[in-house]
Amino acid sequence: MxxxxxxxxxxxxxxxxxxxxxxxxxxxxxxPKFVMPSPAATLDALLQPNYNWWGNIxxxxxxxxxxxxxxxxxxxxxALVFTWSKTLEAFFMPLLVSLNMIPKVxxxxxxxxxxxxxxLPNSIMAxxxxxxxxxxxxxxxxxEIEPELLDLVRSLKGSRWQLFTKIQLPGALxxxxxxxxxxxxxAVAGAIVGEFLGSDKGLGYLMLQVQVTLDTPAMxxxxxxxxxxxMLLYGLVLWLERILVVKDARLA
Amino acid sequence: xxxxxxxxxxxxxxFIRLAGVRKVYGDHLAISDATFDVLPGExxxxxxxxxxxxxxxxxxxxxxxxxxxxxxRIGSPTxxxxxxxxxxxxxxxxxxLKWRRILENVLLPAEILGLPxxxxxxxxxxxxxxxxxxGAEDKYPYELSGGMQQRAAIARALVHDPxxxxxxxxFGALDALTREKMNLELLRIWKEAGKTIIFVTHGISxxxxxxxxxxxxxxxxxxxxxxxxxxxxxxxxxxxxxxERFGEYTRRVYRLLGxx
Numbered sequence: 001m002x003x004x005x006x007x008x009x010x011x012x013x014x015x016x017x018x019x020x021x022x023x024x025x026x027x028x029x030x031x032p033k034f035v036m037p038s039p040a041a042t043l044d045a046l047l048q049p050n051y052n053w054w055g056n057i058x059x060x061x062x063x064x065x066x067x068x069x070x071x072x073x074x075x076x077x078x079a080l081v082f083t084w085s086k087t088l089e090a091f092f093m094p095l096l097v098s099l100n101m102i103p104k105v106x107x108x109x110x111x112x113x114x115x116x117x118x119x120l121p122n123s124i125m126a127x128x129x130x131x132x133x134x135x136x137x138x139x140x141x142x143x144e145i146e147p148e149l150l151d152l153v154r155s156l157k158g159s160r161w162q163l164f165t166k167i168q169l170p171g172a173l174x175x176x177x178x179x180x181x182x183x184x185x186x187a188v189a190g191a192i193v194g195e196f197l198g199s200d201k202g203l204g205y206l207m208l209q210v211q212v213t214l215d216t217p218a219m220x221x222x223x224x225x226x227x228x229x230x231m232l233l234y235g236l237v238l239w240l241e242r243i244l245v246v247k248d249a250r251l252a
Numbered sequence: 253x254x255x256x257x258x259x260x261x262x263x264x265x266x267f268i269r270l271a272g273v274r275k276v277y278g279d280h281l282a283i284s285d286a287t288f289d290v291l292p293g294e295x296x297x298x299x300x301x302x303x304x305x306x307x308x309x310x311x312x313x314x315x316x317x318x319x320x321x322x323x324x325r326i327g328s329p330t331x332x333x334x335x336x337x338x339x340x341x342x343x344x345x346x347x348x349l350k351w352r353r354i355l356e357n358v359l360l361p362a363e364i365l366g367l368p369x370x371x372x373x374x375x376x377x378x379x380x381x382x383x384x385x386x387g388a389e390d391k392y393p394y395e396l397s398g399g400m401q402q403r404a405a406i407a408r409a410l411v412h413d414p415x416x417x418x419x420x421x422x423f424g425a426l427d428a429l430t431r432e433k434m435n436l437e438l439l440r441i442w443k444e445a446g447k448t449i450i451f452v453t454h455g456i457s458x459x460x461x462x463x464x465x466x467x468x469x470x471x472x473x474x475x476x477x478x479x480x481x482x483x484x485x486x487x488x489x490x491x492x493x494x495x496e497r498f499g500e501y502t503r504r505v506y507r508l509l510g511x512x
Contacts, residue, residue: 148343148420155314156412157336158364166363170351248394249350 037217042224045217051206053225059202061229063119063191067126068233071183074127075134076176083142083168096135104129104190108197122194122202129190130183134176141175142168177241178251184237188230203229265328267292267415267448268313274321275308281474282308286322288467288479292331295442295449297463299456299505300477304469306452310418313450314339326416333415337365340409340417340447344424346401348393354380354404355389361412372411379407382444384437399430403437410445417449424453432490435461439488456509460501461488468508477508 019039025031026038033041046053078096082089108125115121145168153163195204203222210218241250266289273286283305290296298306311317312324315335327333340361348357355376362372380386383403385396393401402422409417422438423431435458442449453459459466460482468478482501484492492498 146345146347148341148345149347151311151314151316152341152343152347152361153364154316155339155341156361156364162364166360167349170349173351246351246392248392 034214034216037220041217042220045215045221048215048218051210051218053221056201056203056206056222057225057229059119060191060195060204060226063122063194063202064126064187064229064233066119067123067191068130068184068187070123070127071130071134071187072180075131075179075183076138078135079138079142079172079176082139083164089139093139096132100132100136105193108193111194112198117198117200119201122191122199125194125197126187126190130187133182133186134179137179137182138172138176141172141178144175145171173245174249174251177237177245180237180241181234184233185230188226188233192226264330266290267294267326267328267331267333268450269323269325270309272322273309273312273319273324275305275312275317276320283312283469284473284475286467286469286476288465288476290448290450290465292328293446293448294464295439295451295462297459297466298450298452298469299454299459299466300469301454301471301509303474304471305474306469307420309469310420310450310452313416314341314418331415337412338415340412340414342402342405342409342417342419342422344421346393346398346405348401348404348408350393353390353392354385354396357393357404358408358411360408365412367412375413376407376411379410380404382410382441383407397430399426399434402426402434406438406441410441410447415448417447419449419451421453422451423458424455431455431458436488436490438462439486443487456502456505457493459505460484460498461493466501466505468505470509478504480504 023039026036037045045051078092082093104125107128111121111124111128115124145163149167150163153167158166191202192204195202196208199205203226207219207222210216210222268290270286270288274284275282286305286309288296298309300306308317312319313326326335348354349360352360355373358376358380359372362369362376377386377389380389383406385400385403385407388396388400388404393404396404406422409419423434426434438449438451439462451459451462453462463482465479465481467476469475470477480501484495484497484501
């Protein structure tokens with residue numbers, strides 16, 4: 001099963017198998033609907049018009065993608081600043097490592113105090129949790145340069161800009177993408193936690209609403225939709241990596 | 253008495269002159285009393301154990317490190333030398349850029365120096381043919397074997413037509429068989445390209461086999477111990493390694509390095 005087609009078949013089969021197991025468990029396990037709804041009941045939840053699915057998807061999607069793009073911009077920009085100034089790096093890097101230790105979720109109540117309810121604080125939550133892996137791996141990637149390559153450029157009296165554009169930045173891309181992948185997963189979690197803590201829109205908010213009425217199928221559907229949003233973001237990152245990074249240079 | 257190899261006879265002033273060169277890192281003496289001349293077009297082997305300062309000497313010649321004493325002069329009226337564009341370097345690892353195709357990798361020095369693209373490209377193609385990589389222009393480094401990657405690295409060191417090529421144990425990471433093959437290839441490339449080459453190695457047999465001249469460095473204390481011309485016919489062939497004279501040269505180095 002090494003062929004591409006074979007691997008795809010197996011991947012699809014695994015997902016279908018999980019779906020089948022879920023269906024059989026609910027069907028024959030006589031599990032009450034409020035504990036675990038069947039796949040069909042979950043799908044039915046989409047028909048509830050008063051849950052405003054599309055609107056909530058748009059809100060949560062905006063929070064995830066907005067926070068993520070901000071994290072990407074800020075993370076890579078800071079990493080770039082650090083490669084240009086060793087002093088700035090030596091000053092800020094230990095601080096950032098310490099700040100990274102803060103459980104970002106614990107900042108939630110504060111963020112709400114500072115930015116009120118809504119899309120902005122939840123985007124900031126997503127940002128705060130996604131920015132560190134992107135920054136730290138990018139900074140590492142930009143630092144990792146073979147000393148001999150440095151010698152090669154210096155022996156030709158190459159400029160720092162040439163070193164940066166021809167060697168450092170393309171060499172750091174695999175690392176940046178590695179951080180982007182971790183960040184993508186975290187951004188989704190950040191946005192949802194934000195919505196749990198205080199919000200009046202979004203899929204996470206909807207989950208809290210339907211929890212009160214024990215509408216478990218709608219909760220299942222919300223989780224599914226959040227997962228799909230995450231997969232969309234992750235897939236976009238993978239797609240970009242495929243275009244920009246040569247196969248051999250990609251990090252796992 | 254030693255006779256100069258034919259290709260170097262009557263060539264006037266040396267291309268490189270080192271006189272009493274010293275380099276100190278803190279209180280560690282990295283190299284002392286390095287004194288030898290290199291004629292234009294020579295292939296000089298620098299041989300010695302780890303820590304003898306041979307790589308340090310190479311970096312001084314590359315203009316990467318200042319020296320702390322003595323004289324380093326590169327270039328002569330007949331063979332002028334521009335330190336910013338007349339050095340080509342090859343290292344133990346090929347150090348090709350993974351994200352560039354082979355041709356683009358070879359072009360790197362030309363890009364850094366801002367040489368005209370079309371001319372450099374055609375020169376890079378010629379050089380890839382010279383090192384036996386015709387047809388690999390559009391491959392990525394990972395598609396080539398270690399030996400082939402090192403060939404590309406040699407082409408890269410030649411693309412800007414430098415007068416001096418510095419090689420730091422370029423075949424040290426290759427398997428023995430590939431290494432023998434690359435030695436012969438290097439001699440061929442050297443003959444075709446007509447460059448002055450400084451070849452750092454810890455392989456004594458390799459040093460003698462390749463060099464028009466062998467400079468022996470010893471460690472603890474780091475100093476230059478010998479400098480002799482290798483009077484073996486050219487082109488060199490592998491069966492010379494079994495000849496008496498080849499053995500004399502290698503024994504001479506072994507003795508200096510305390511191995512005999």
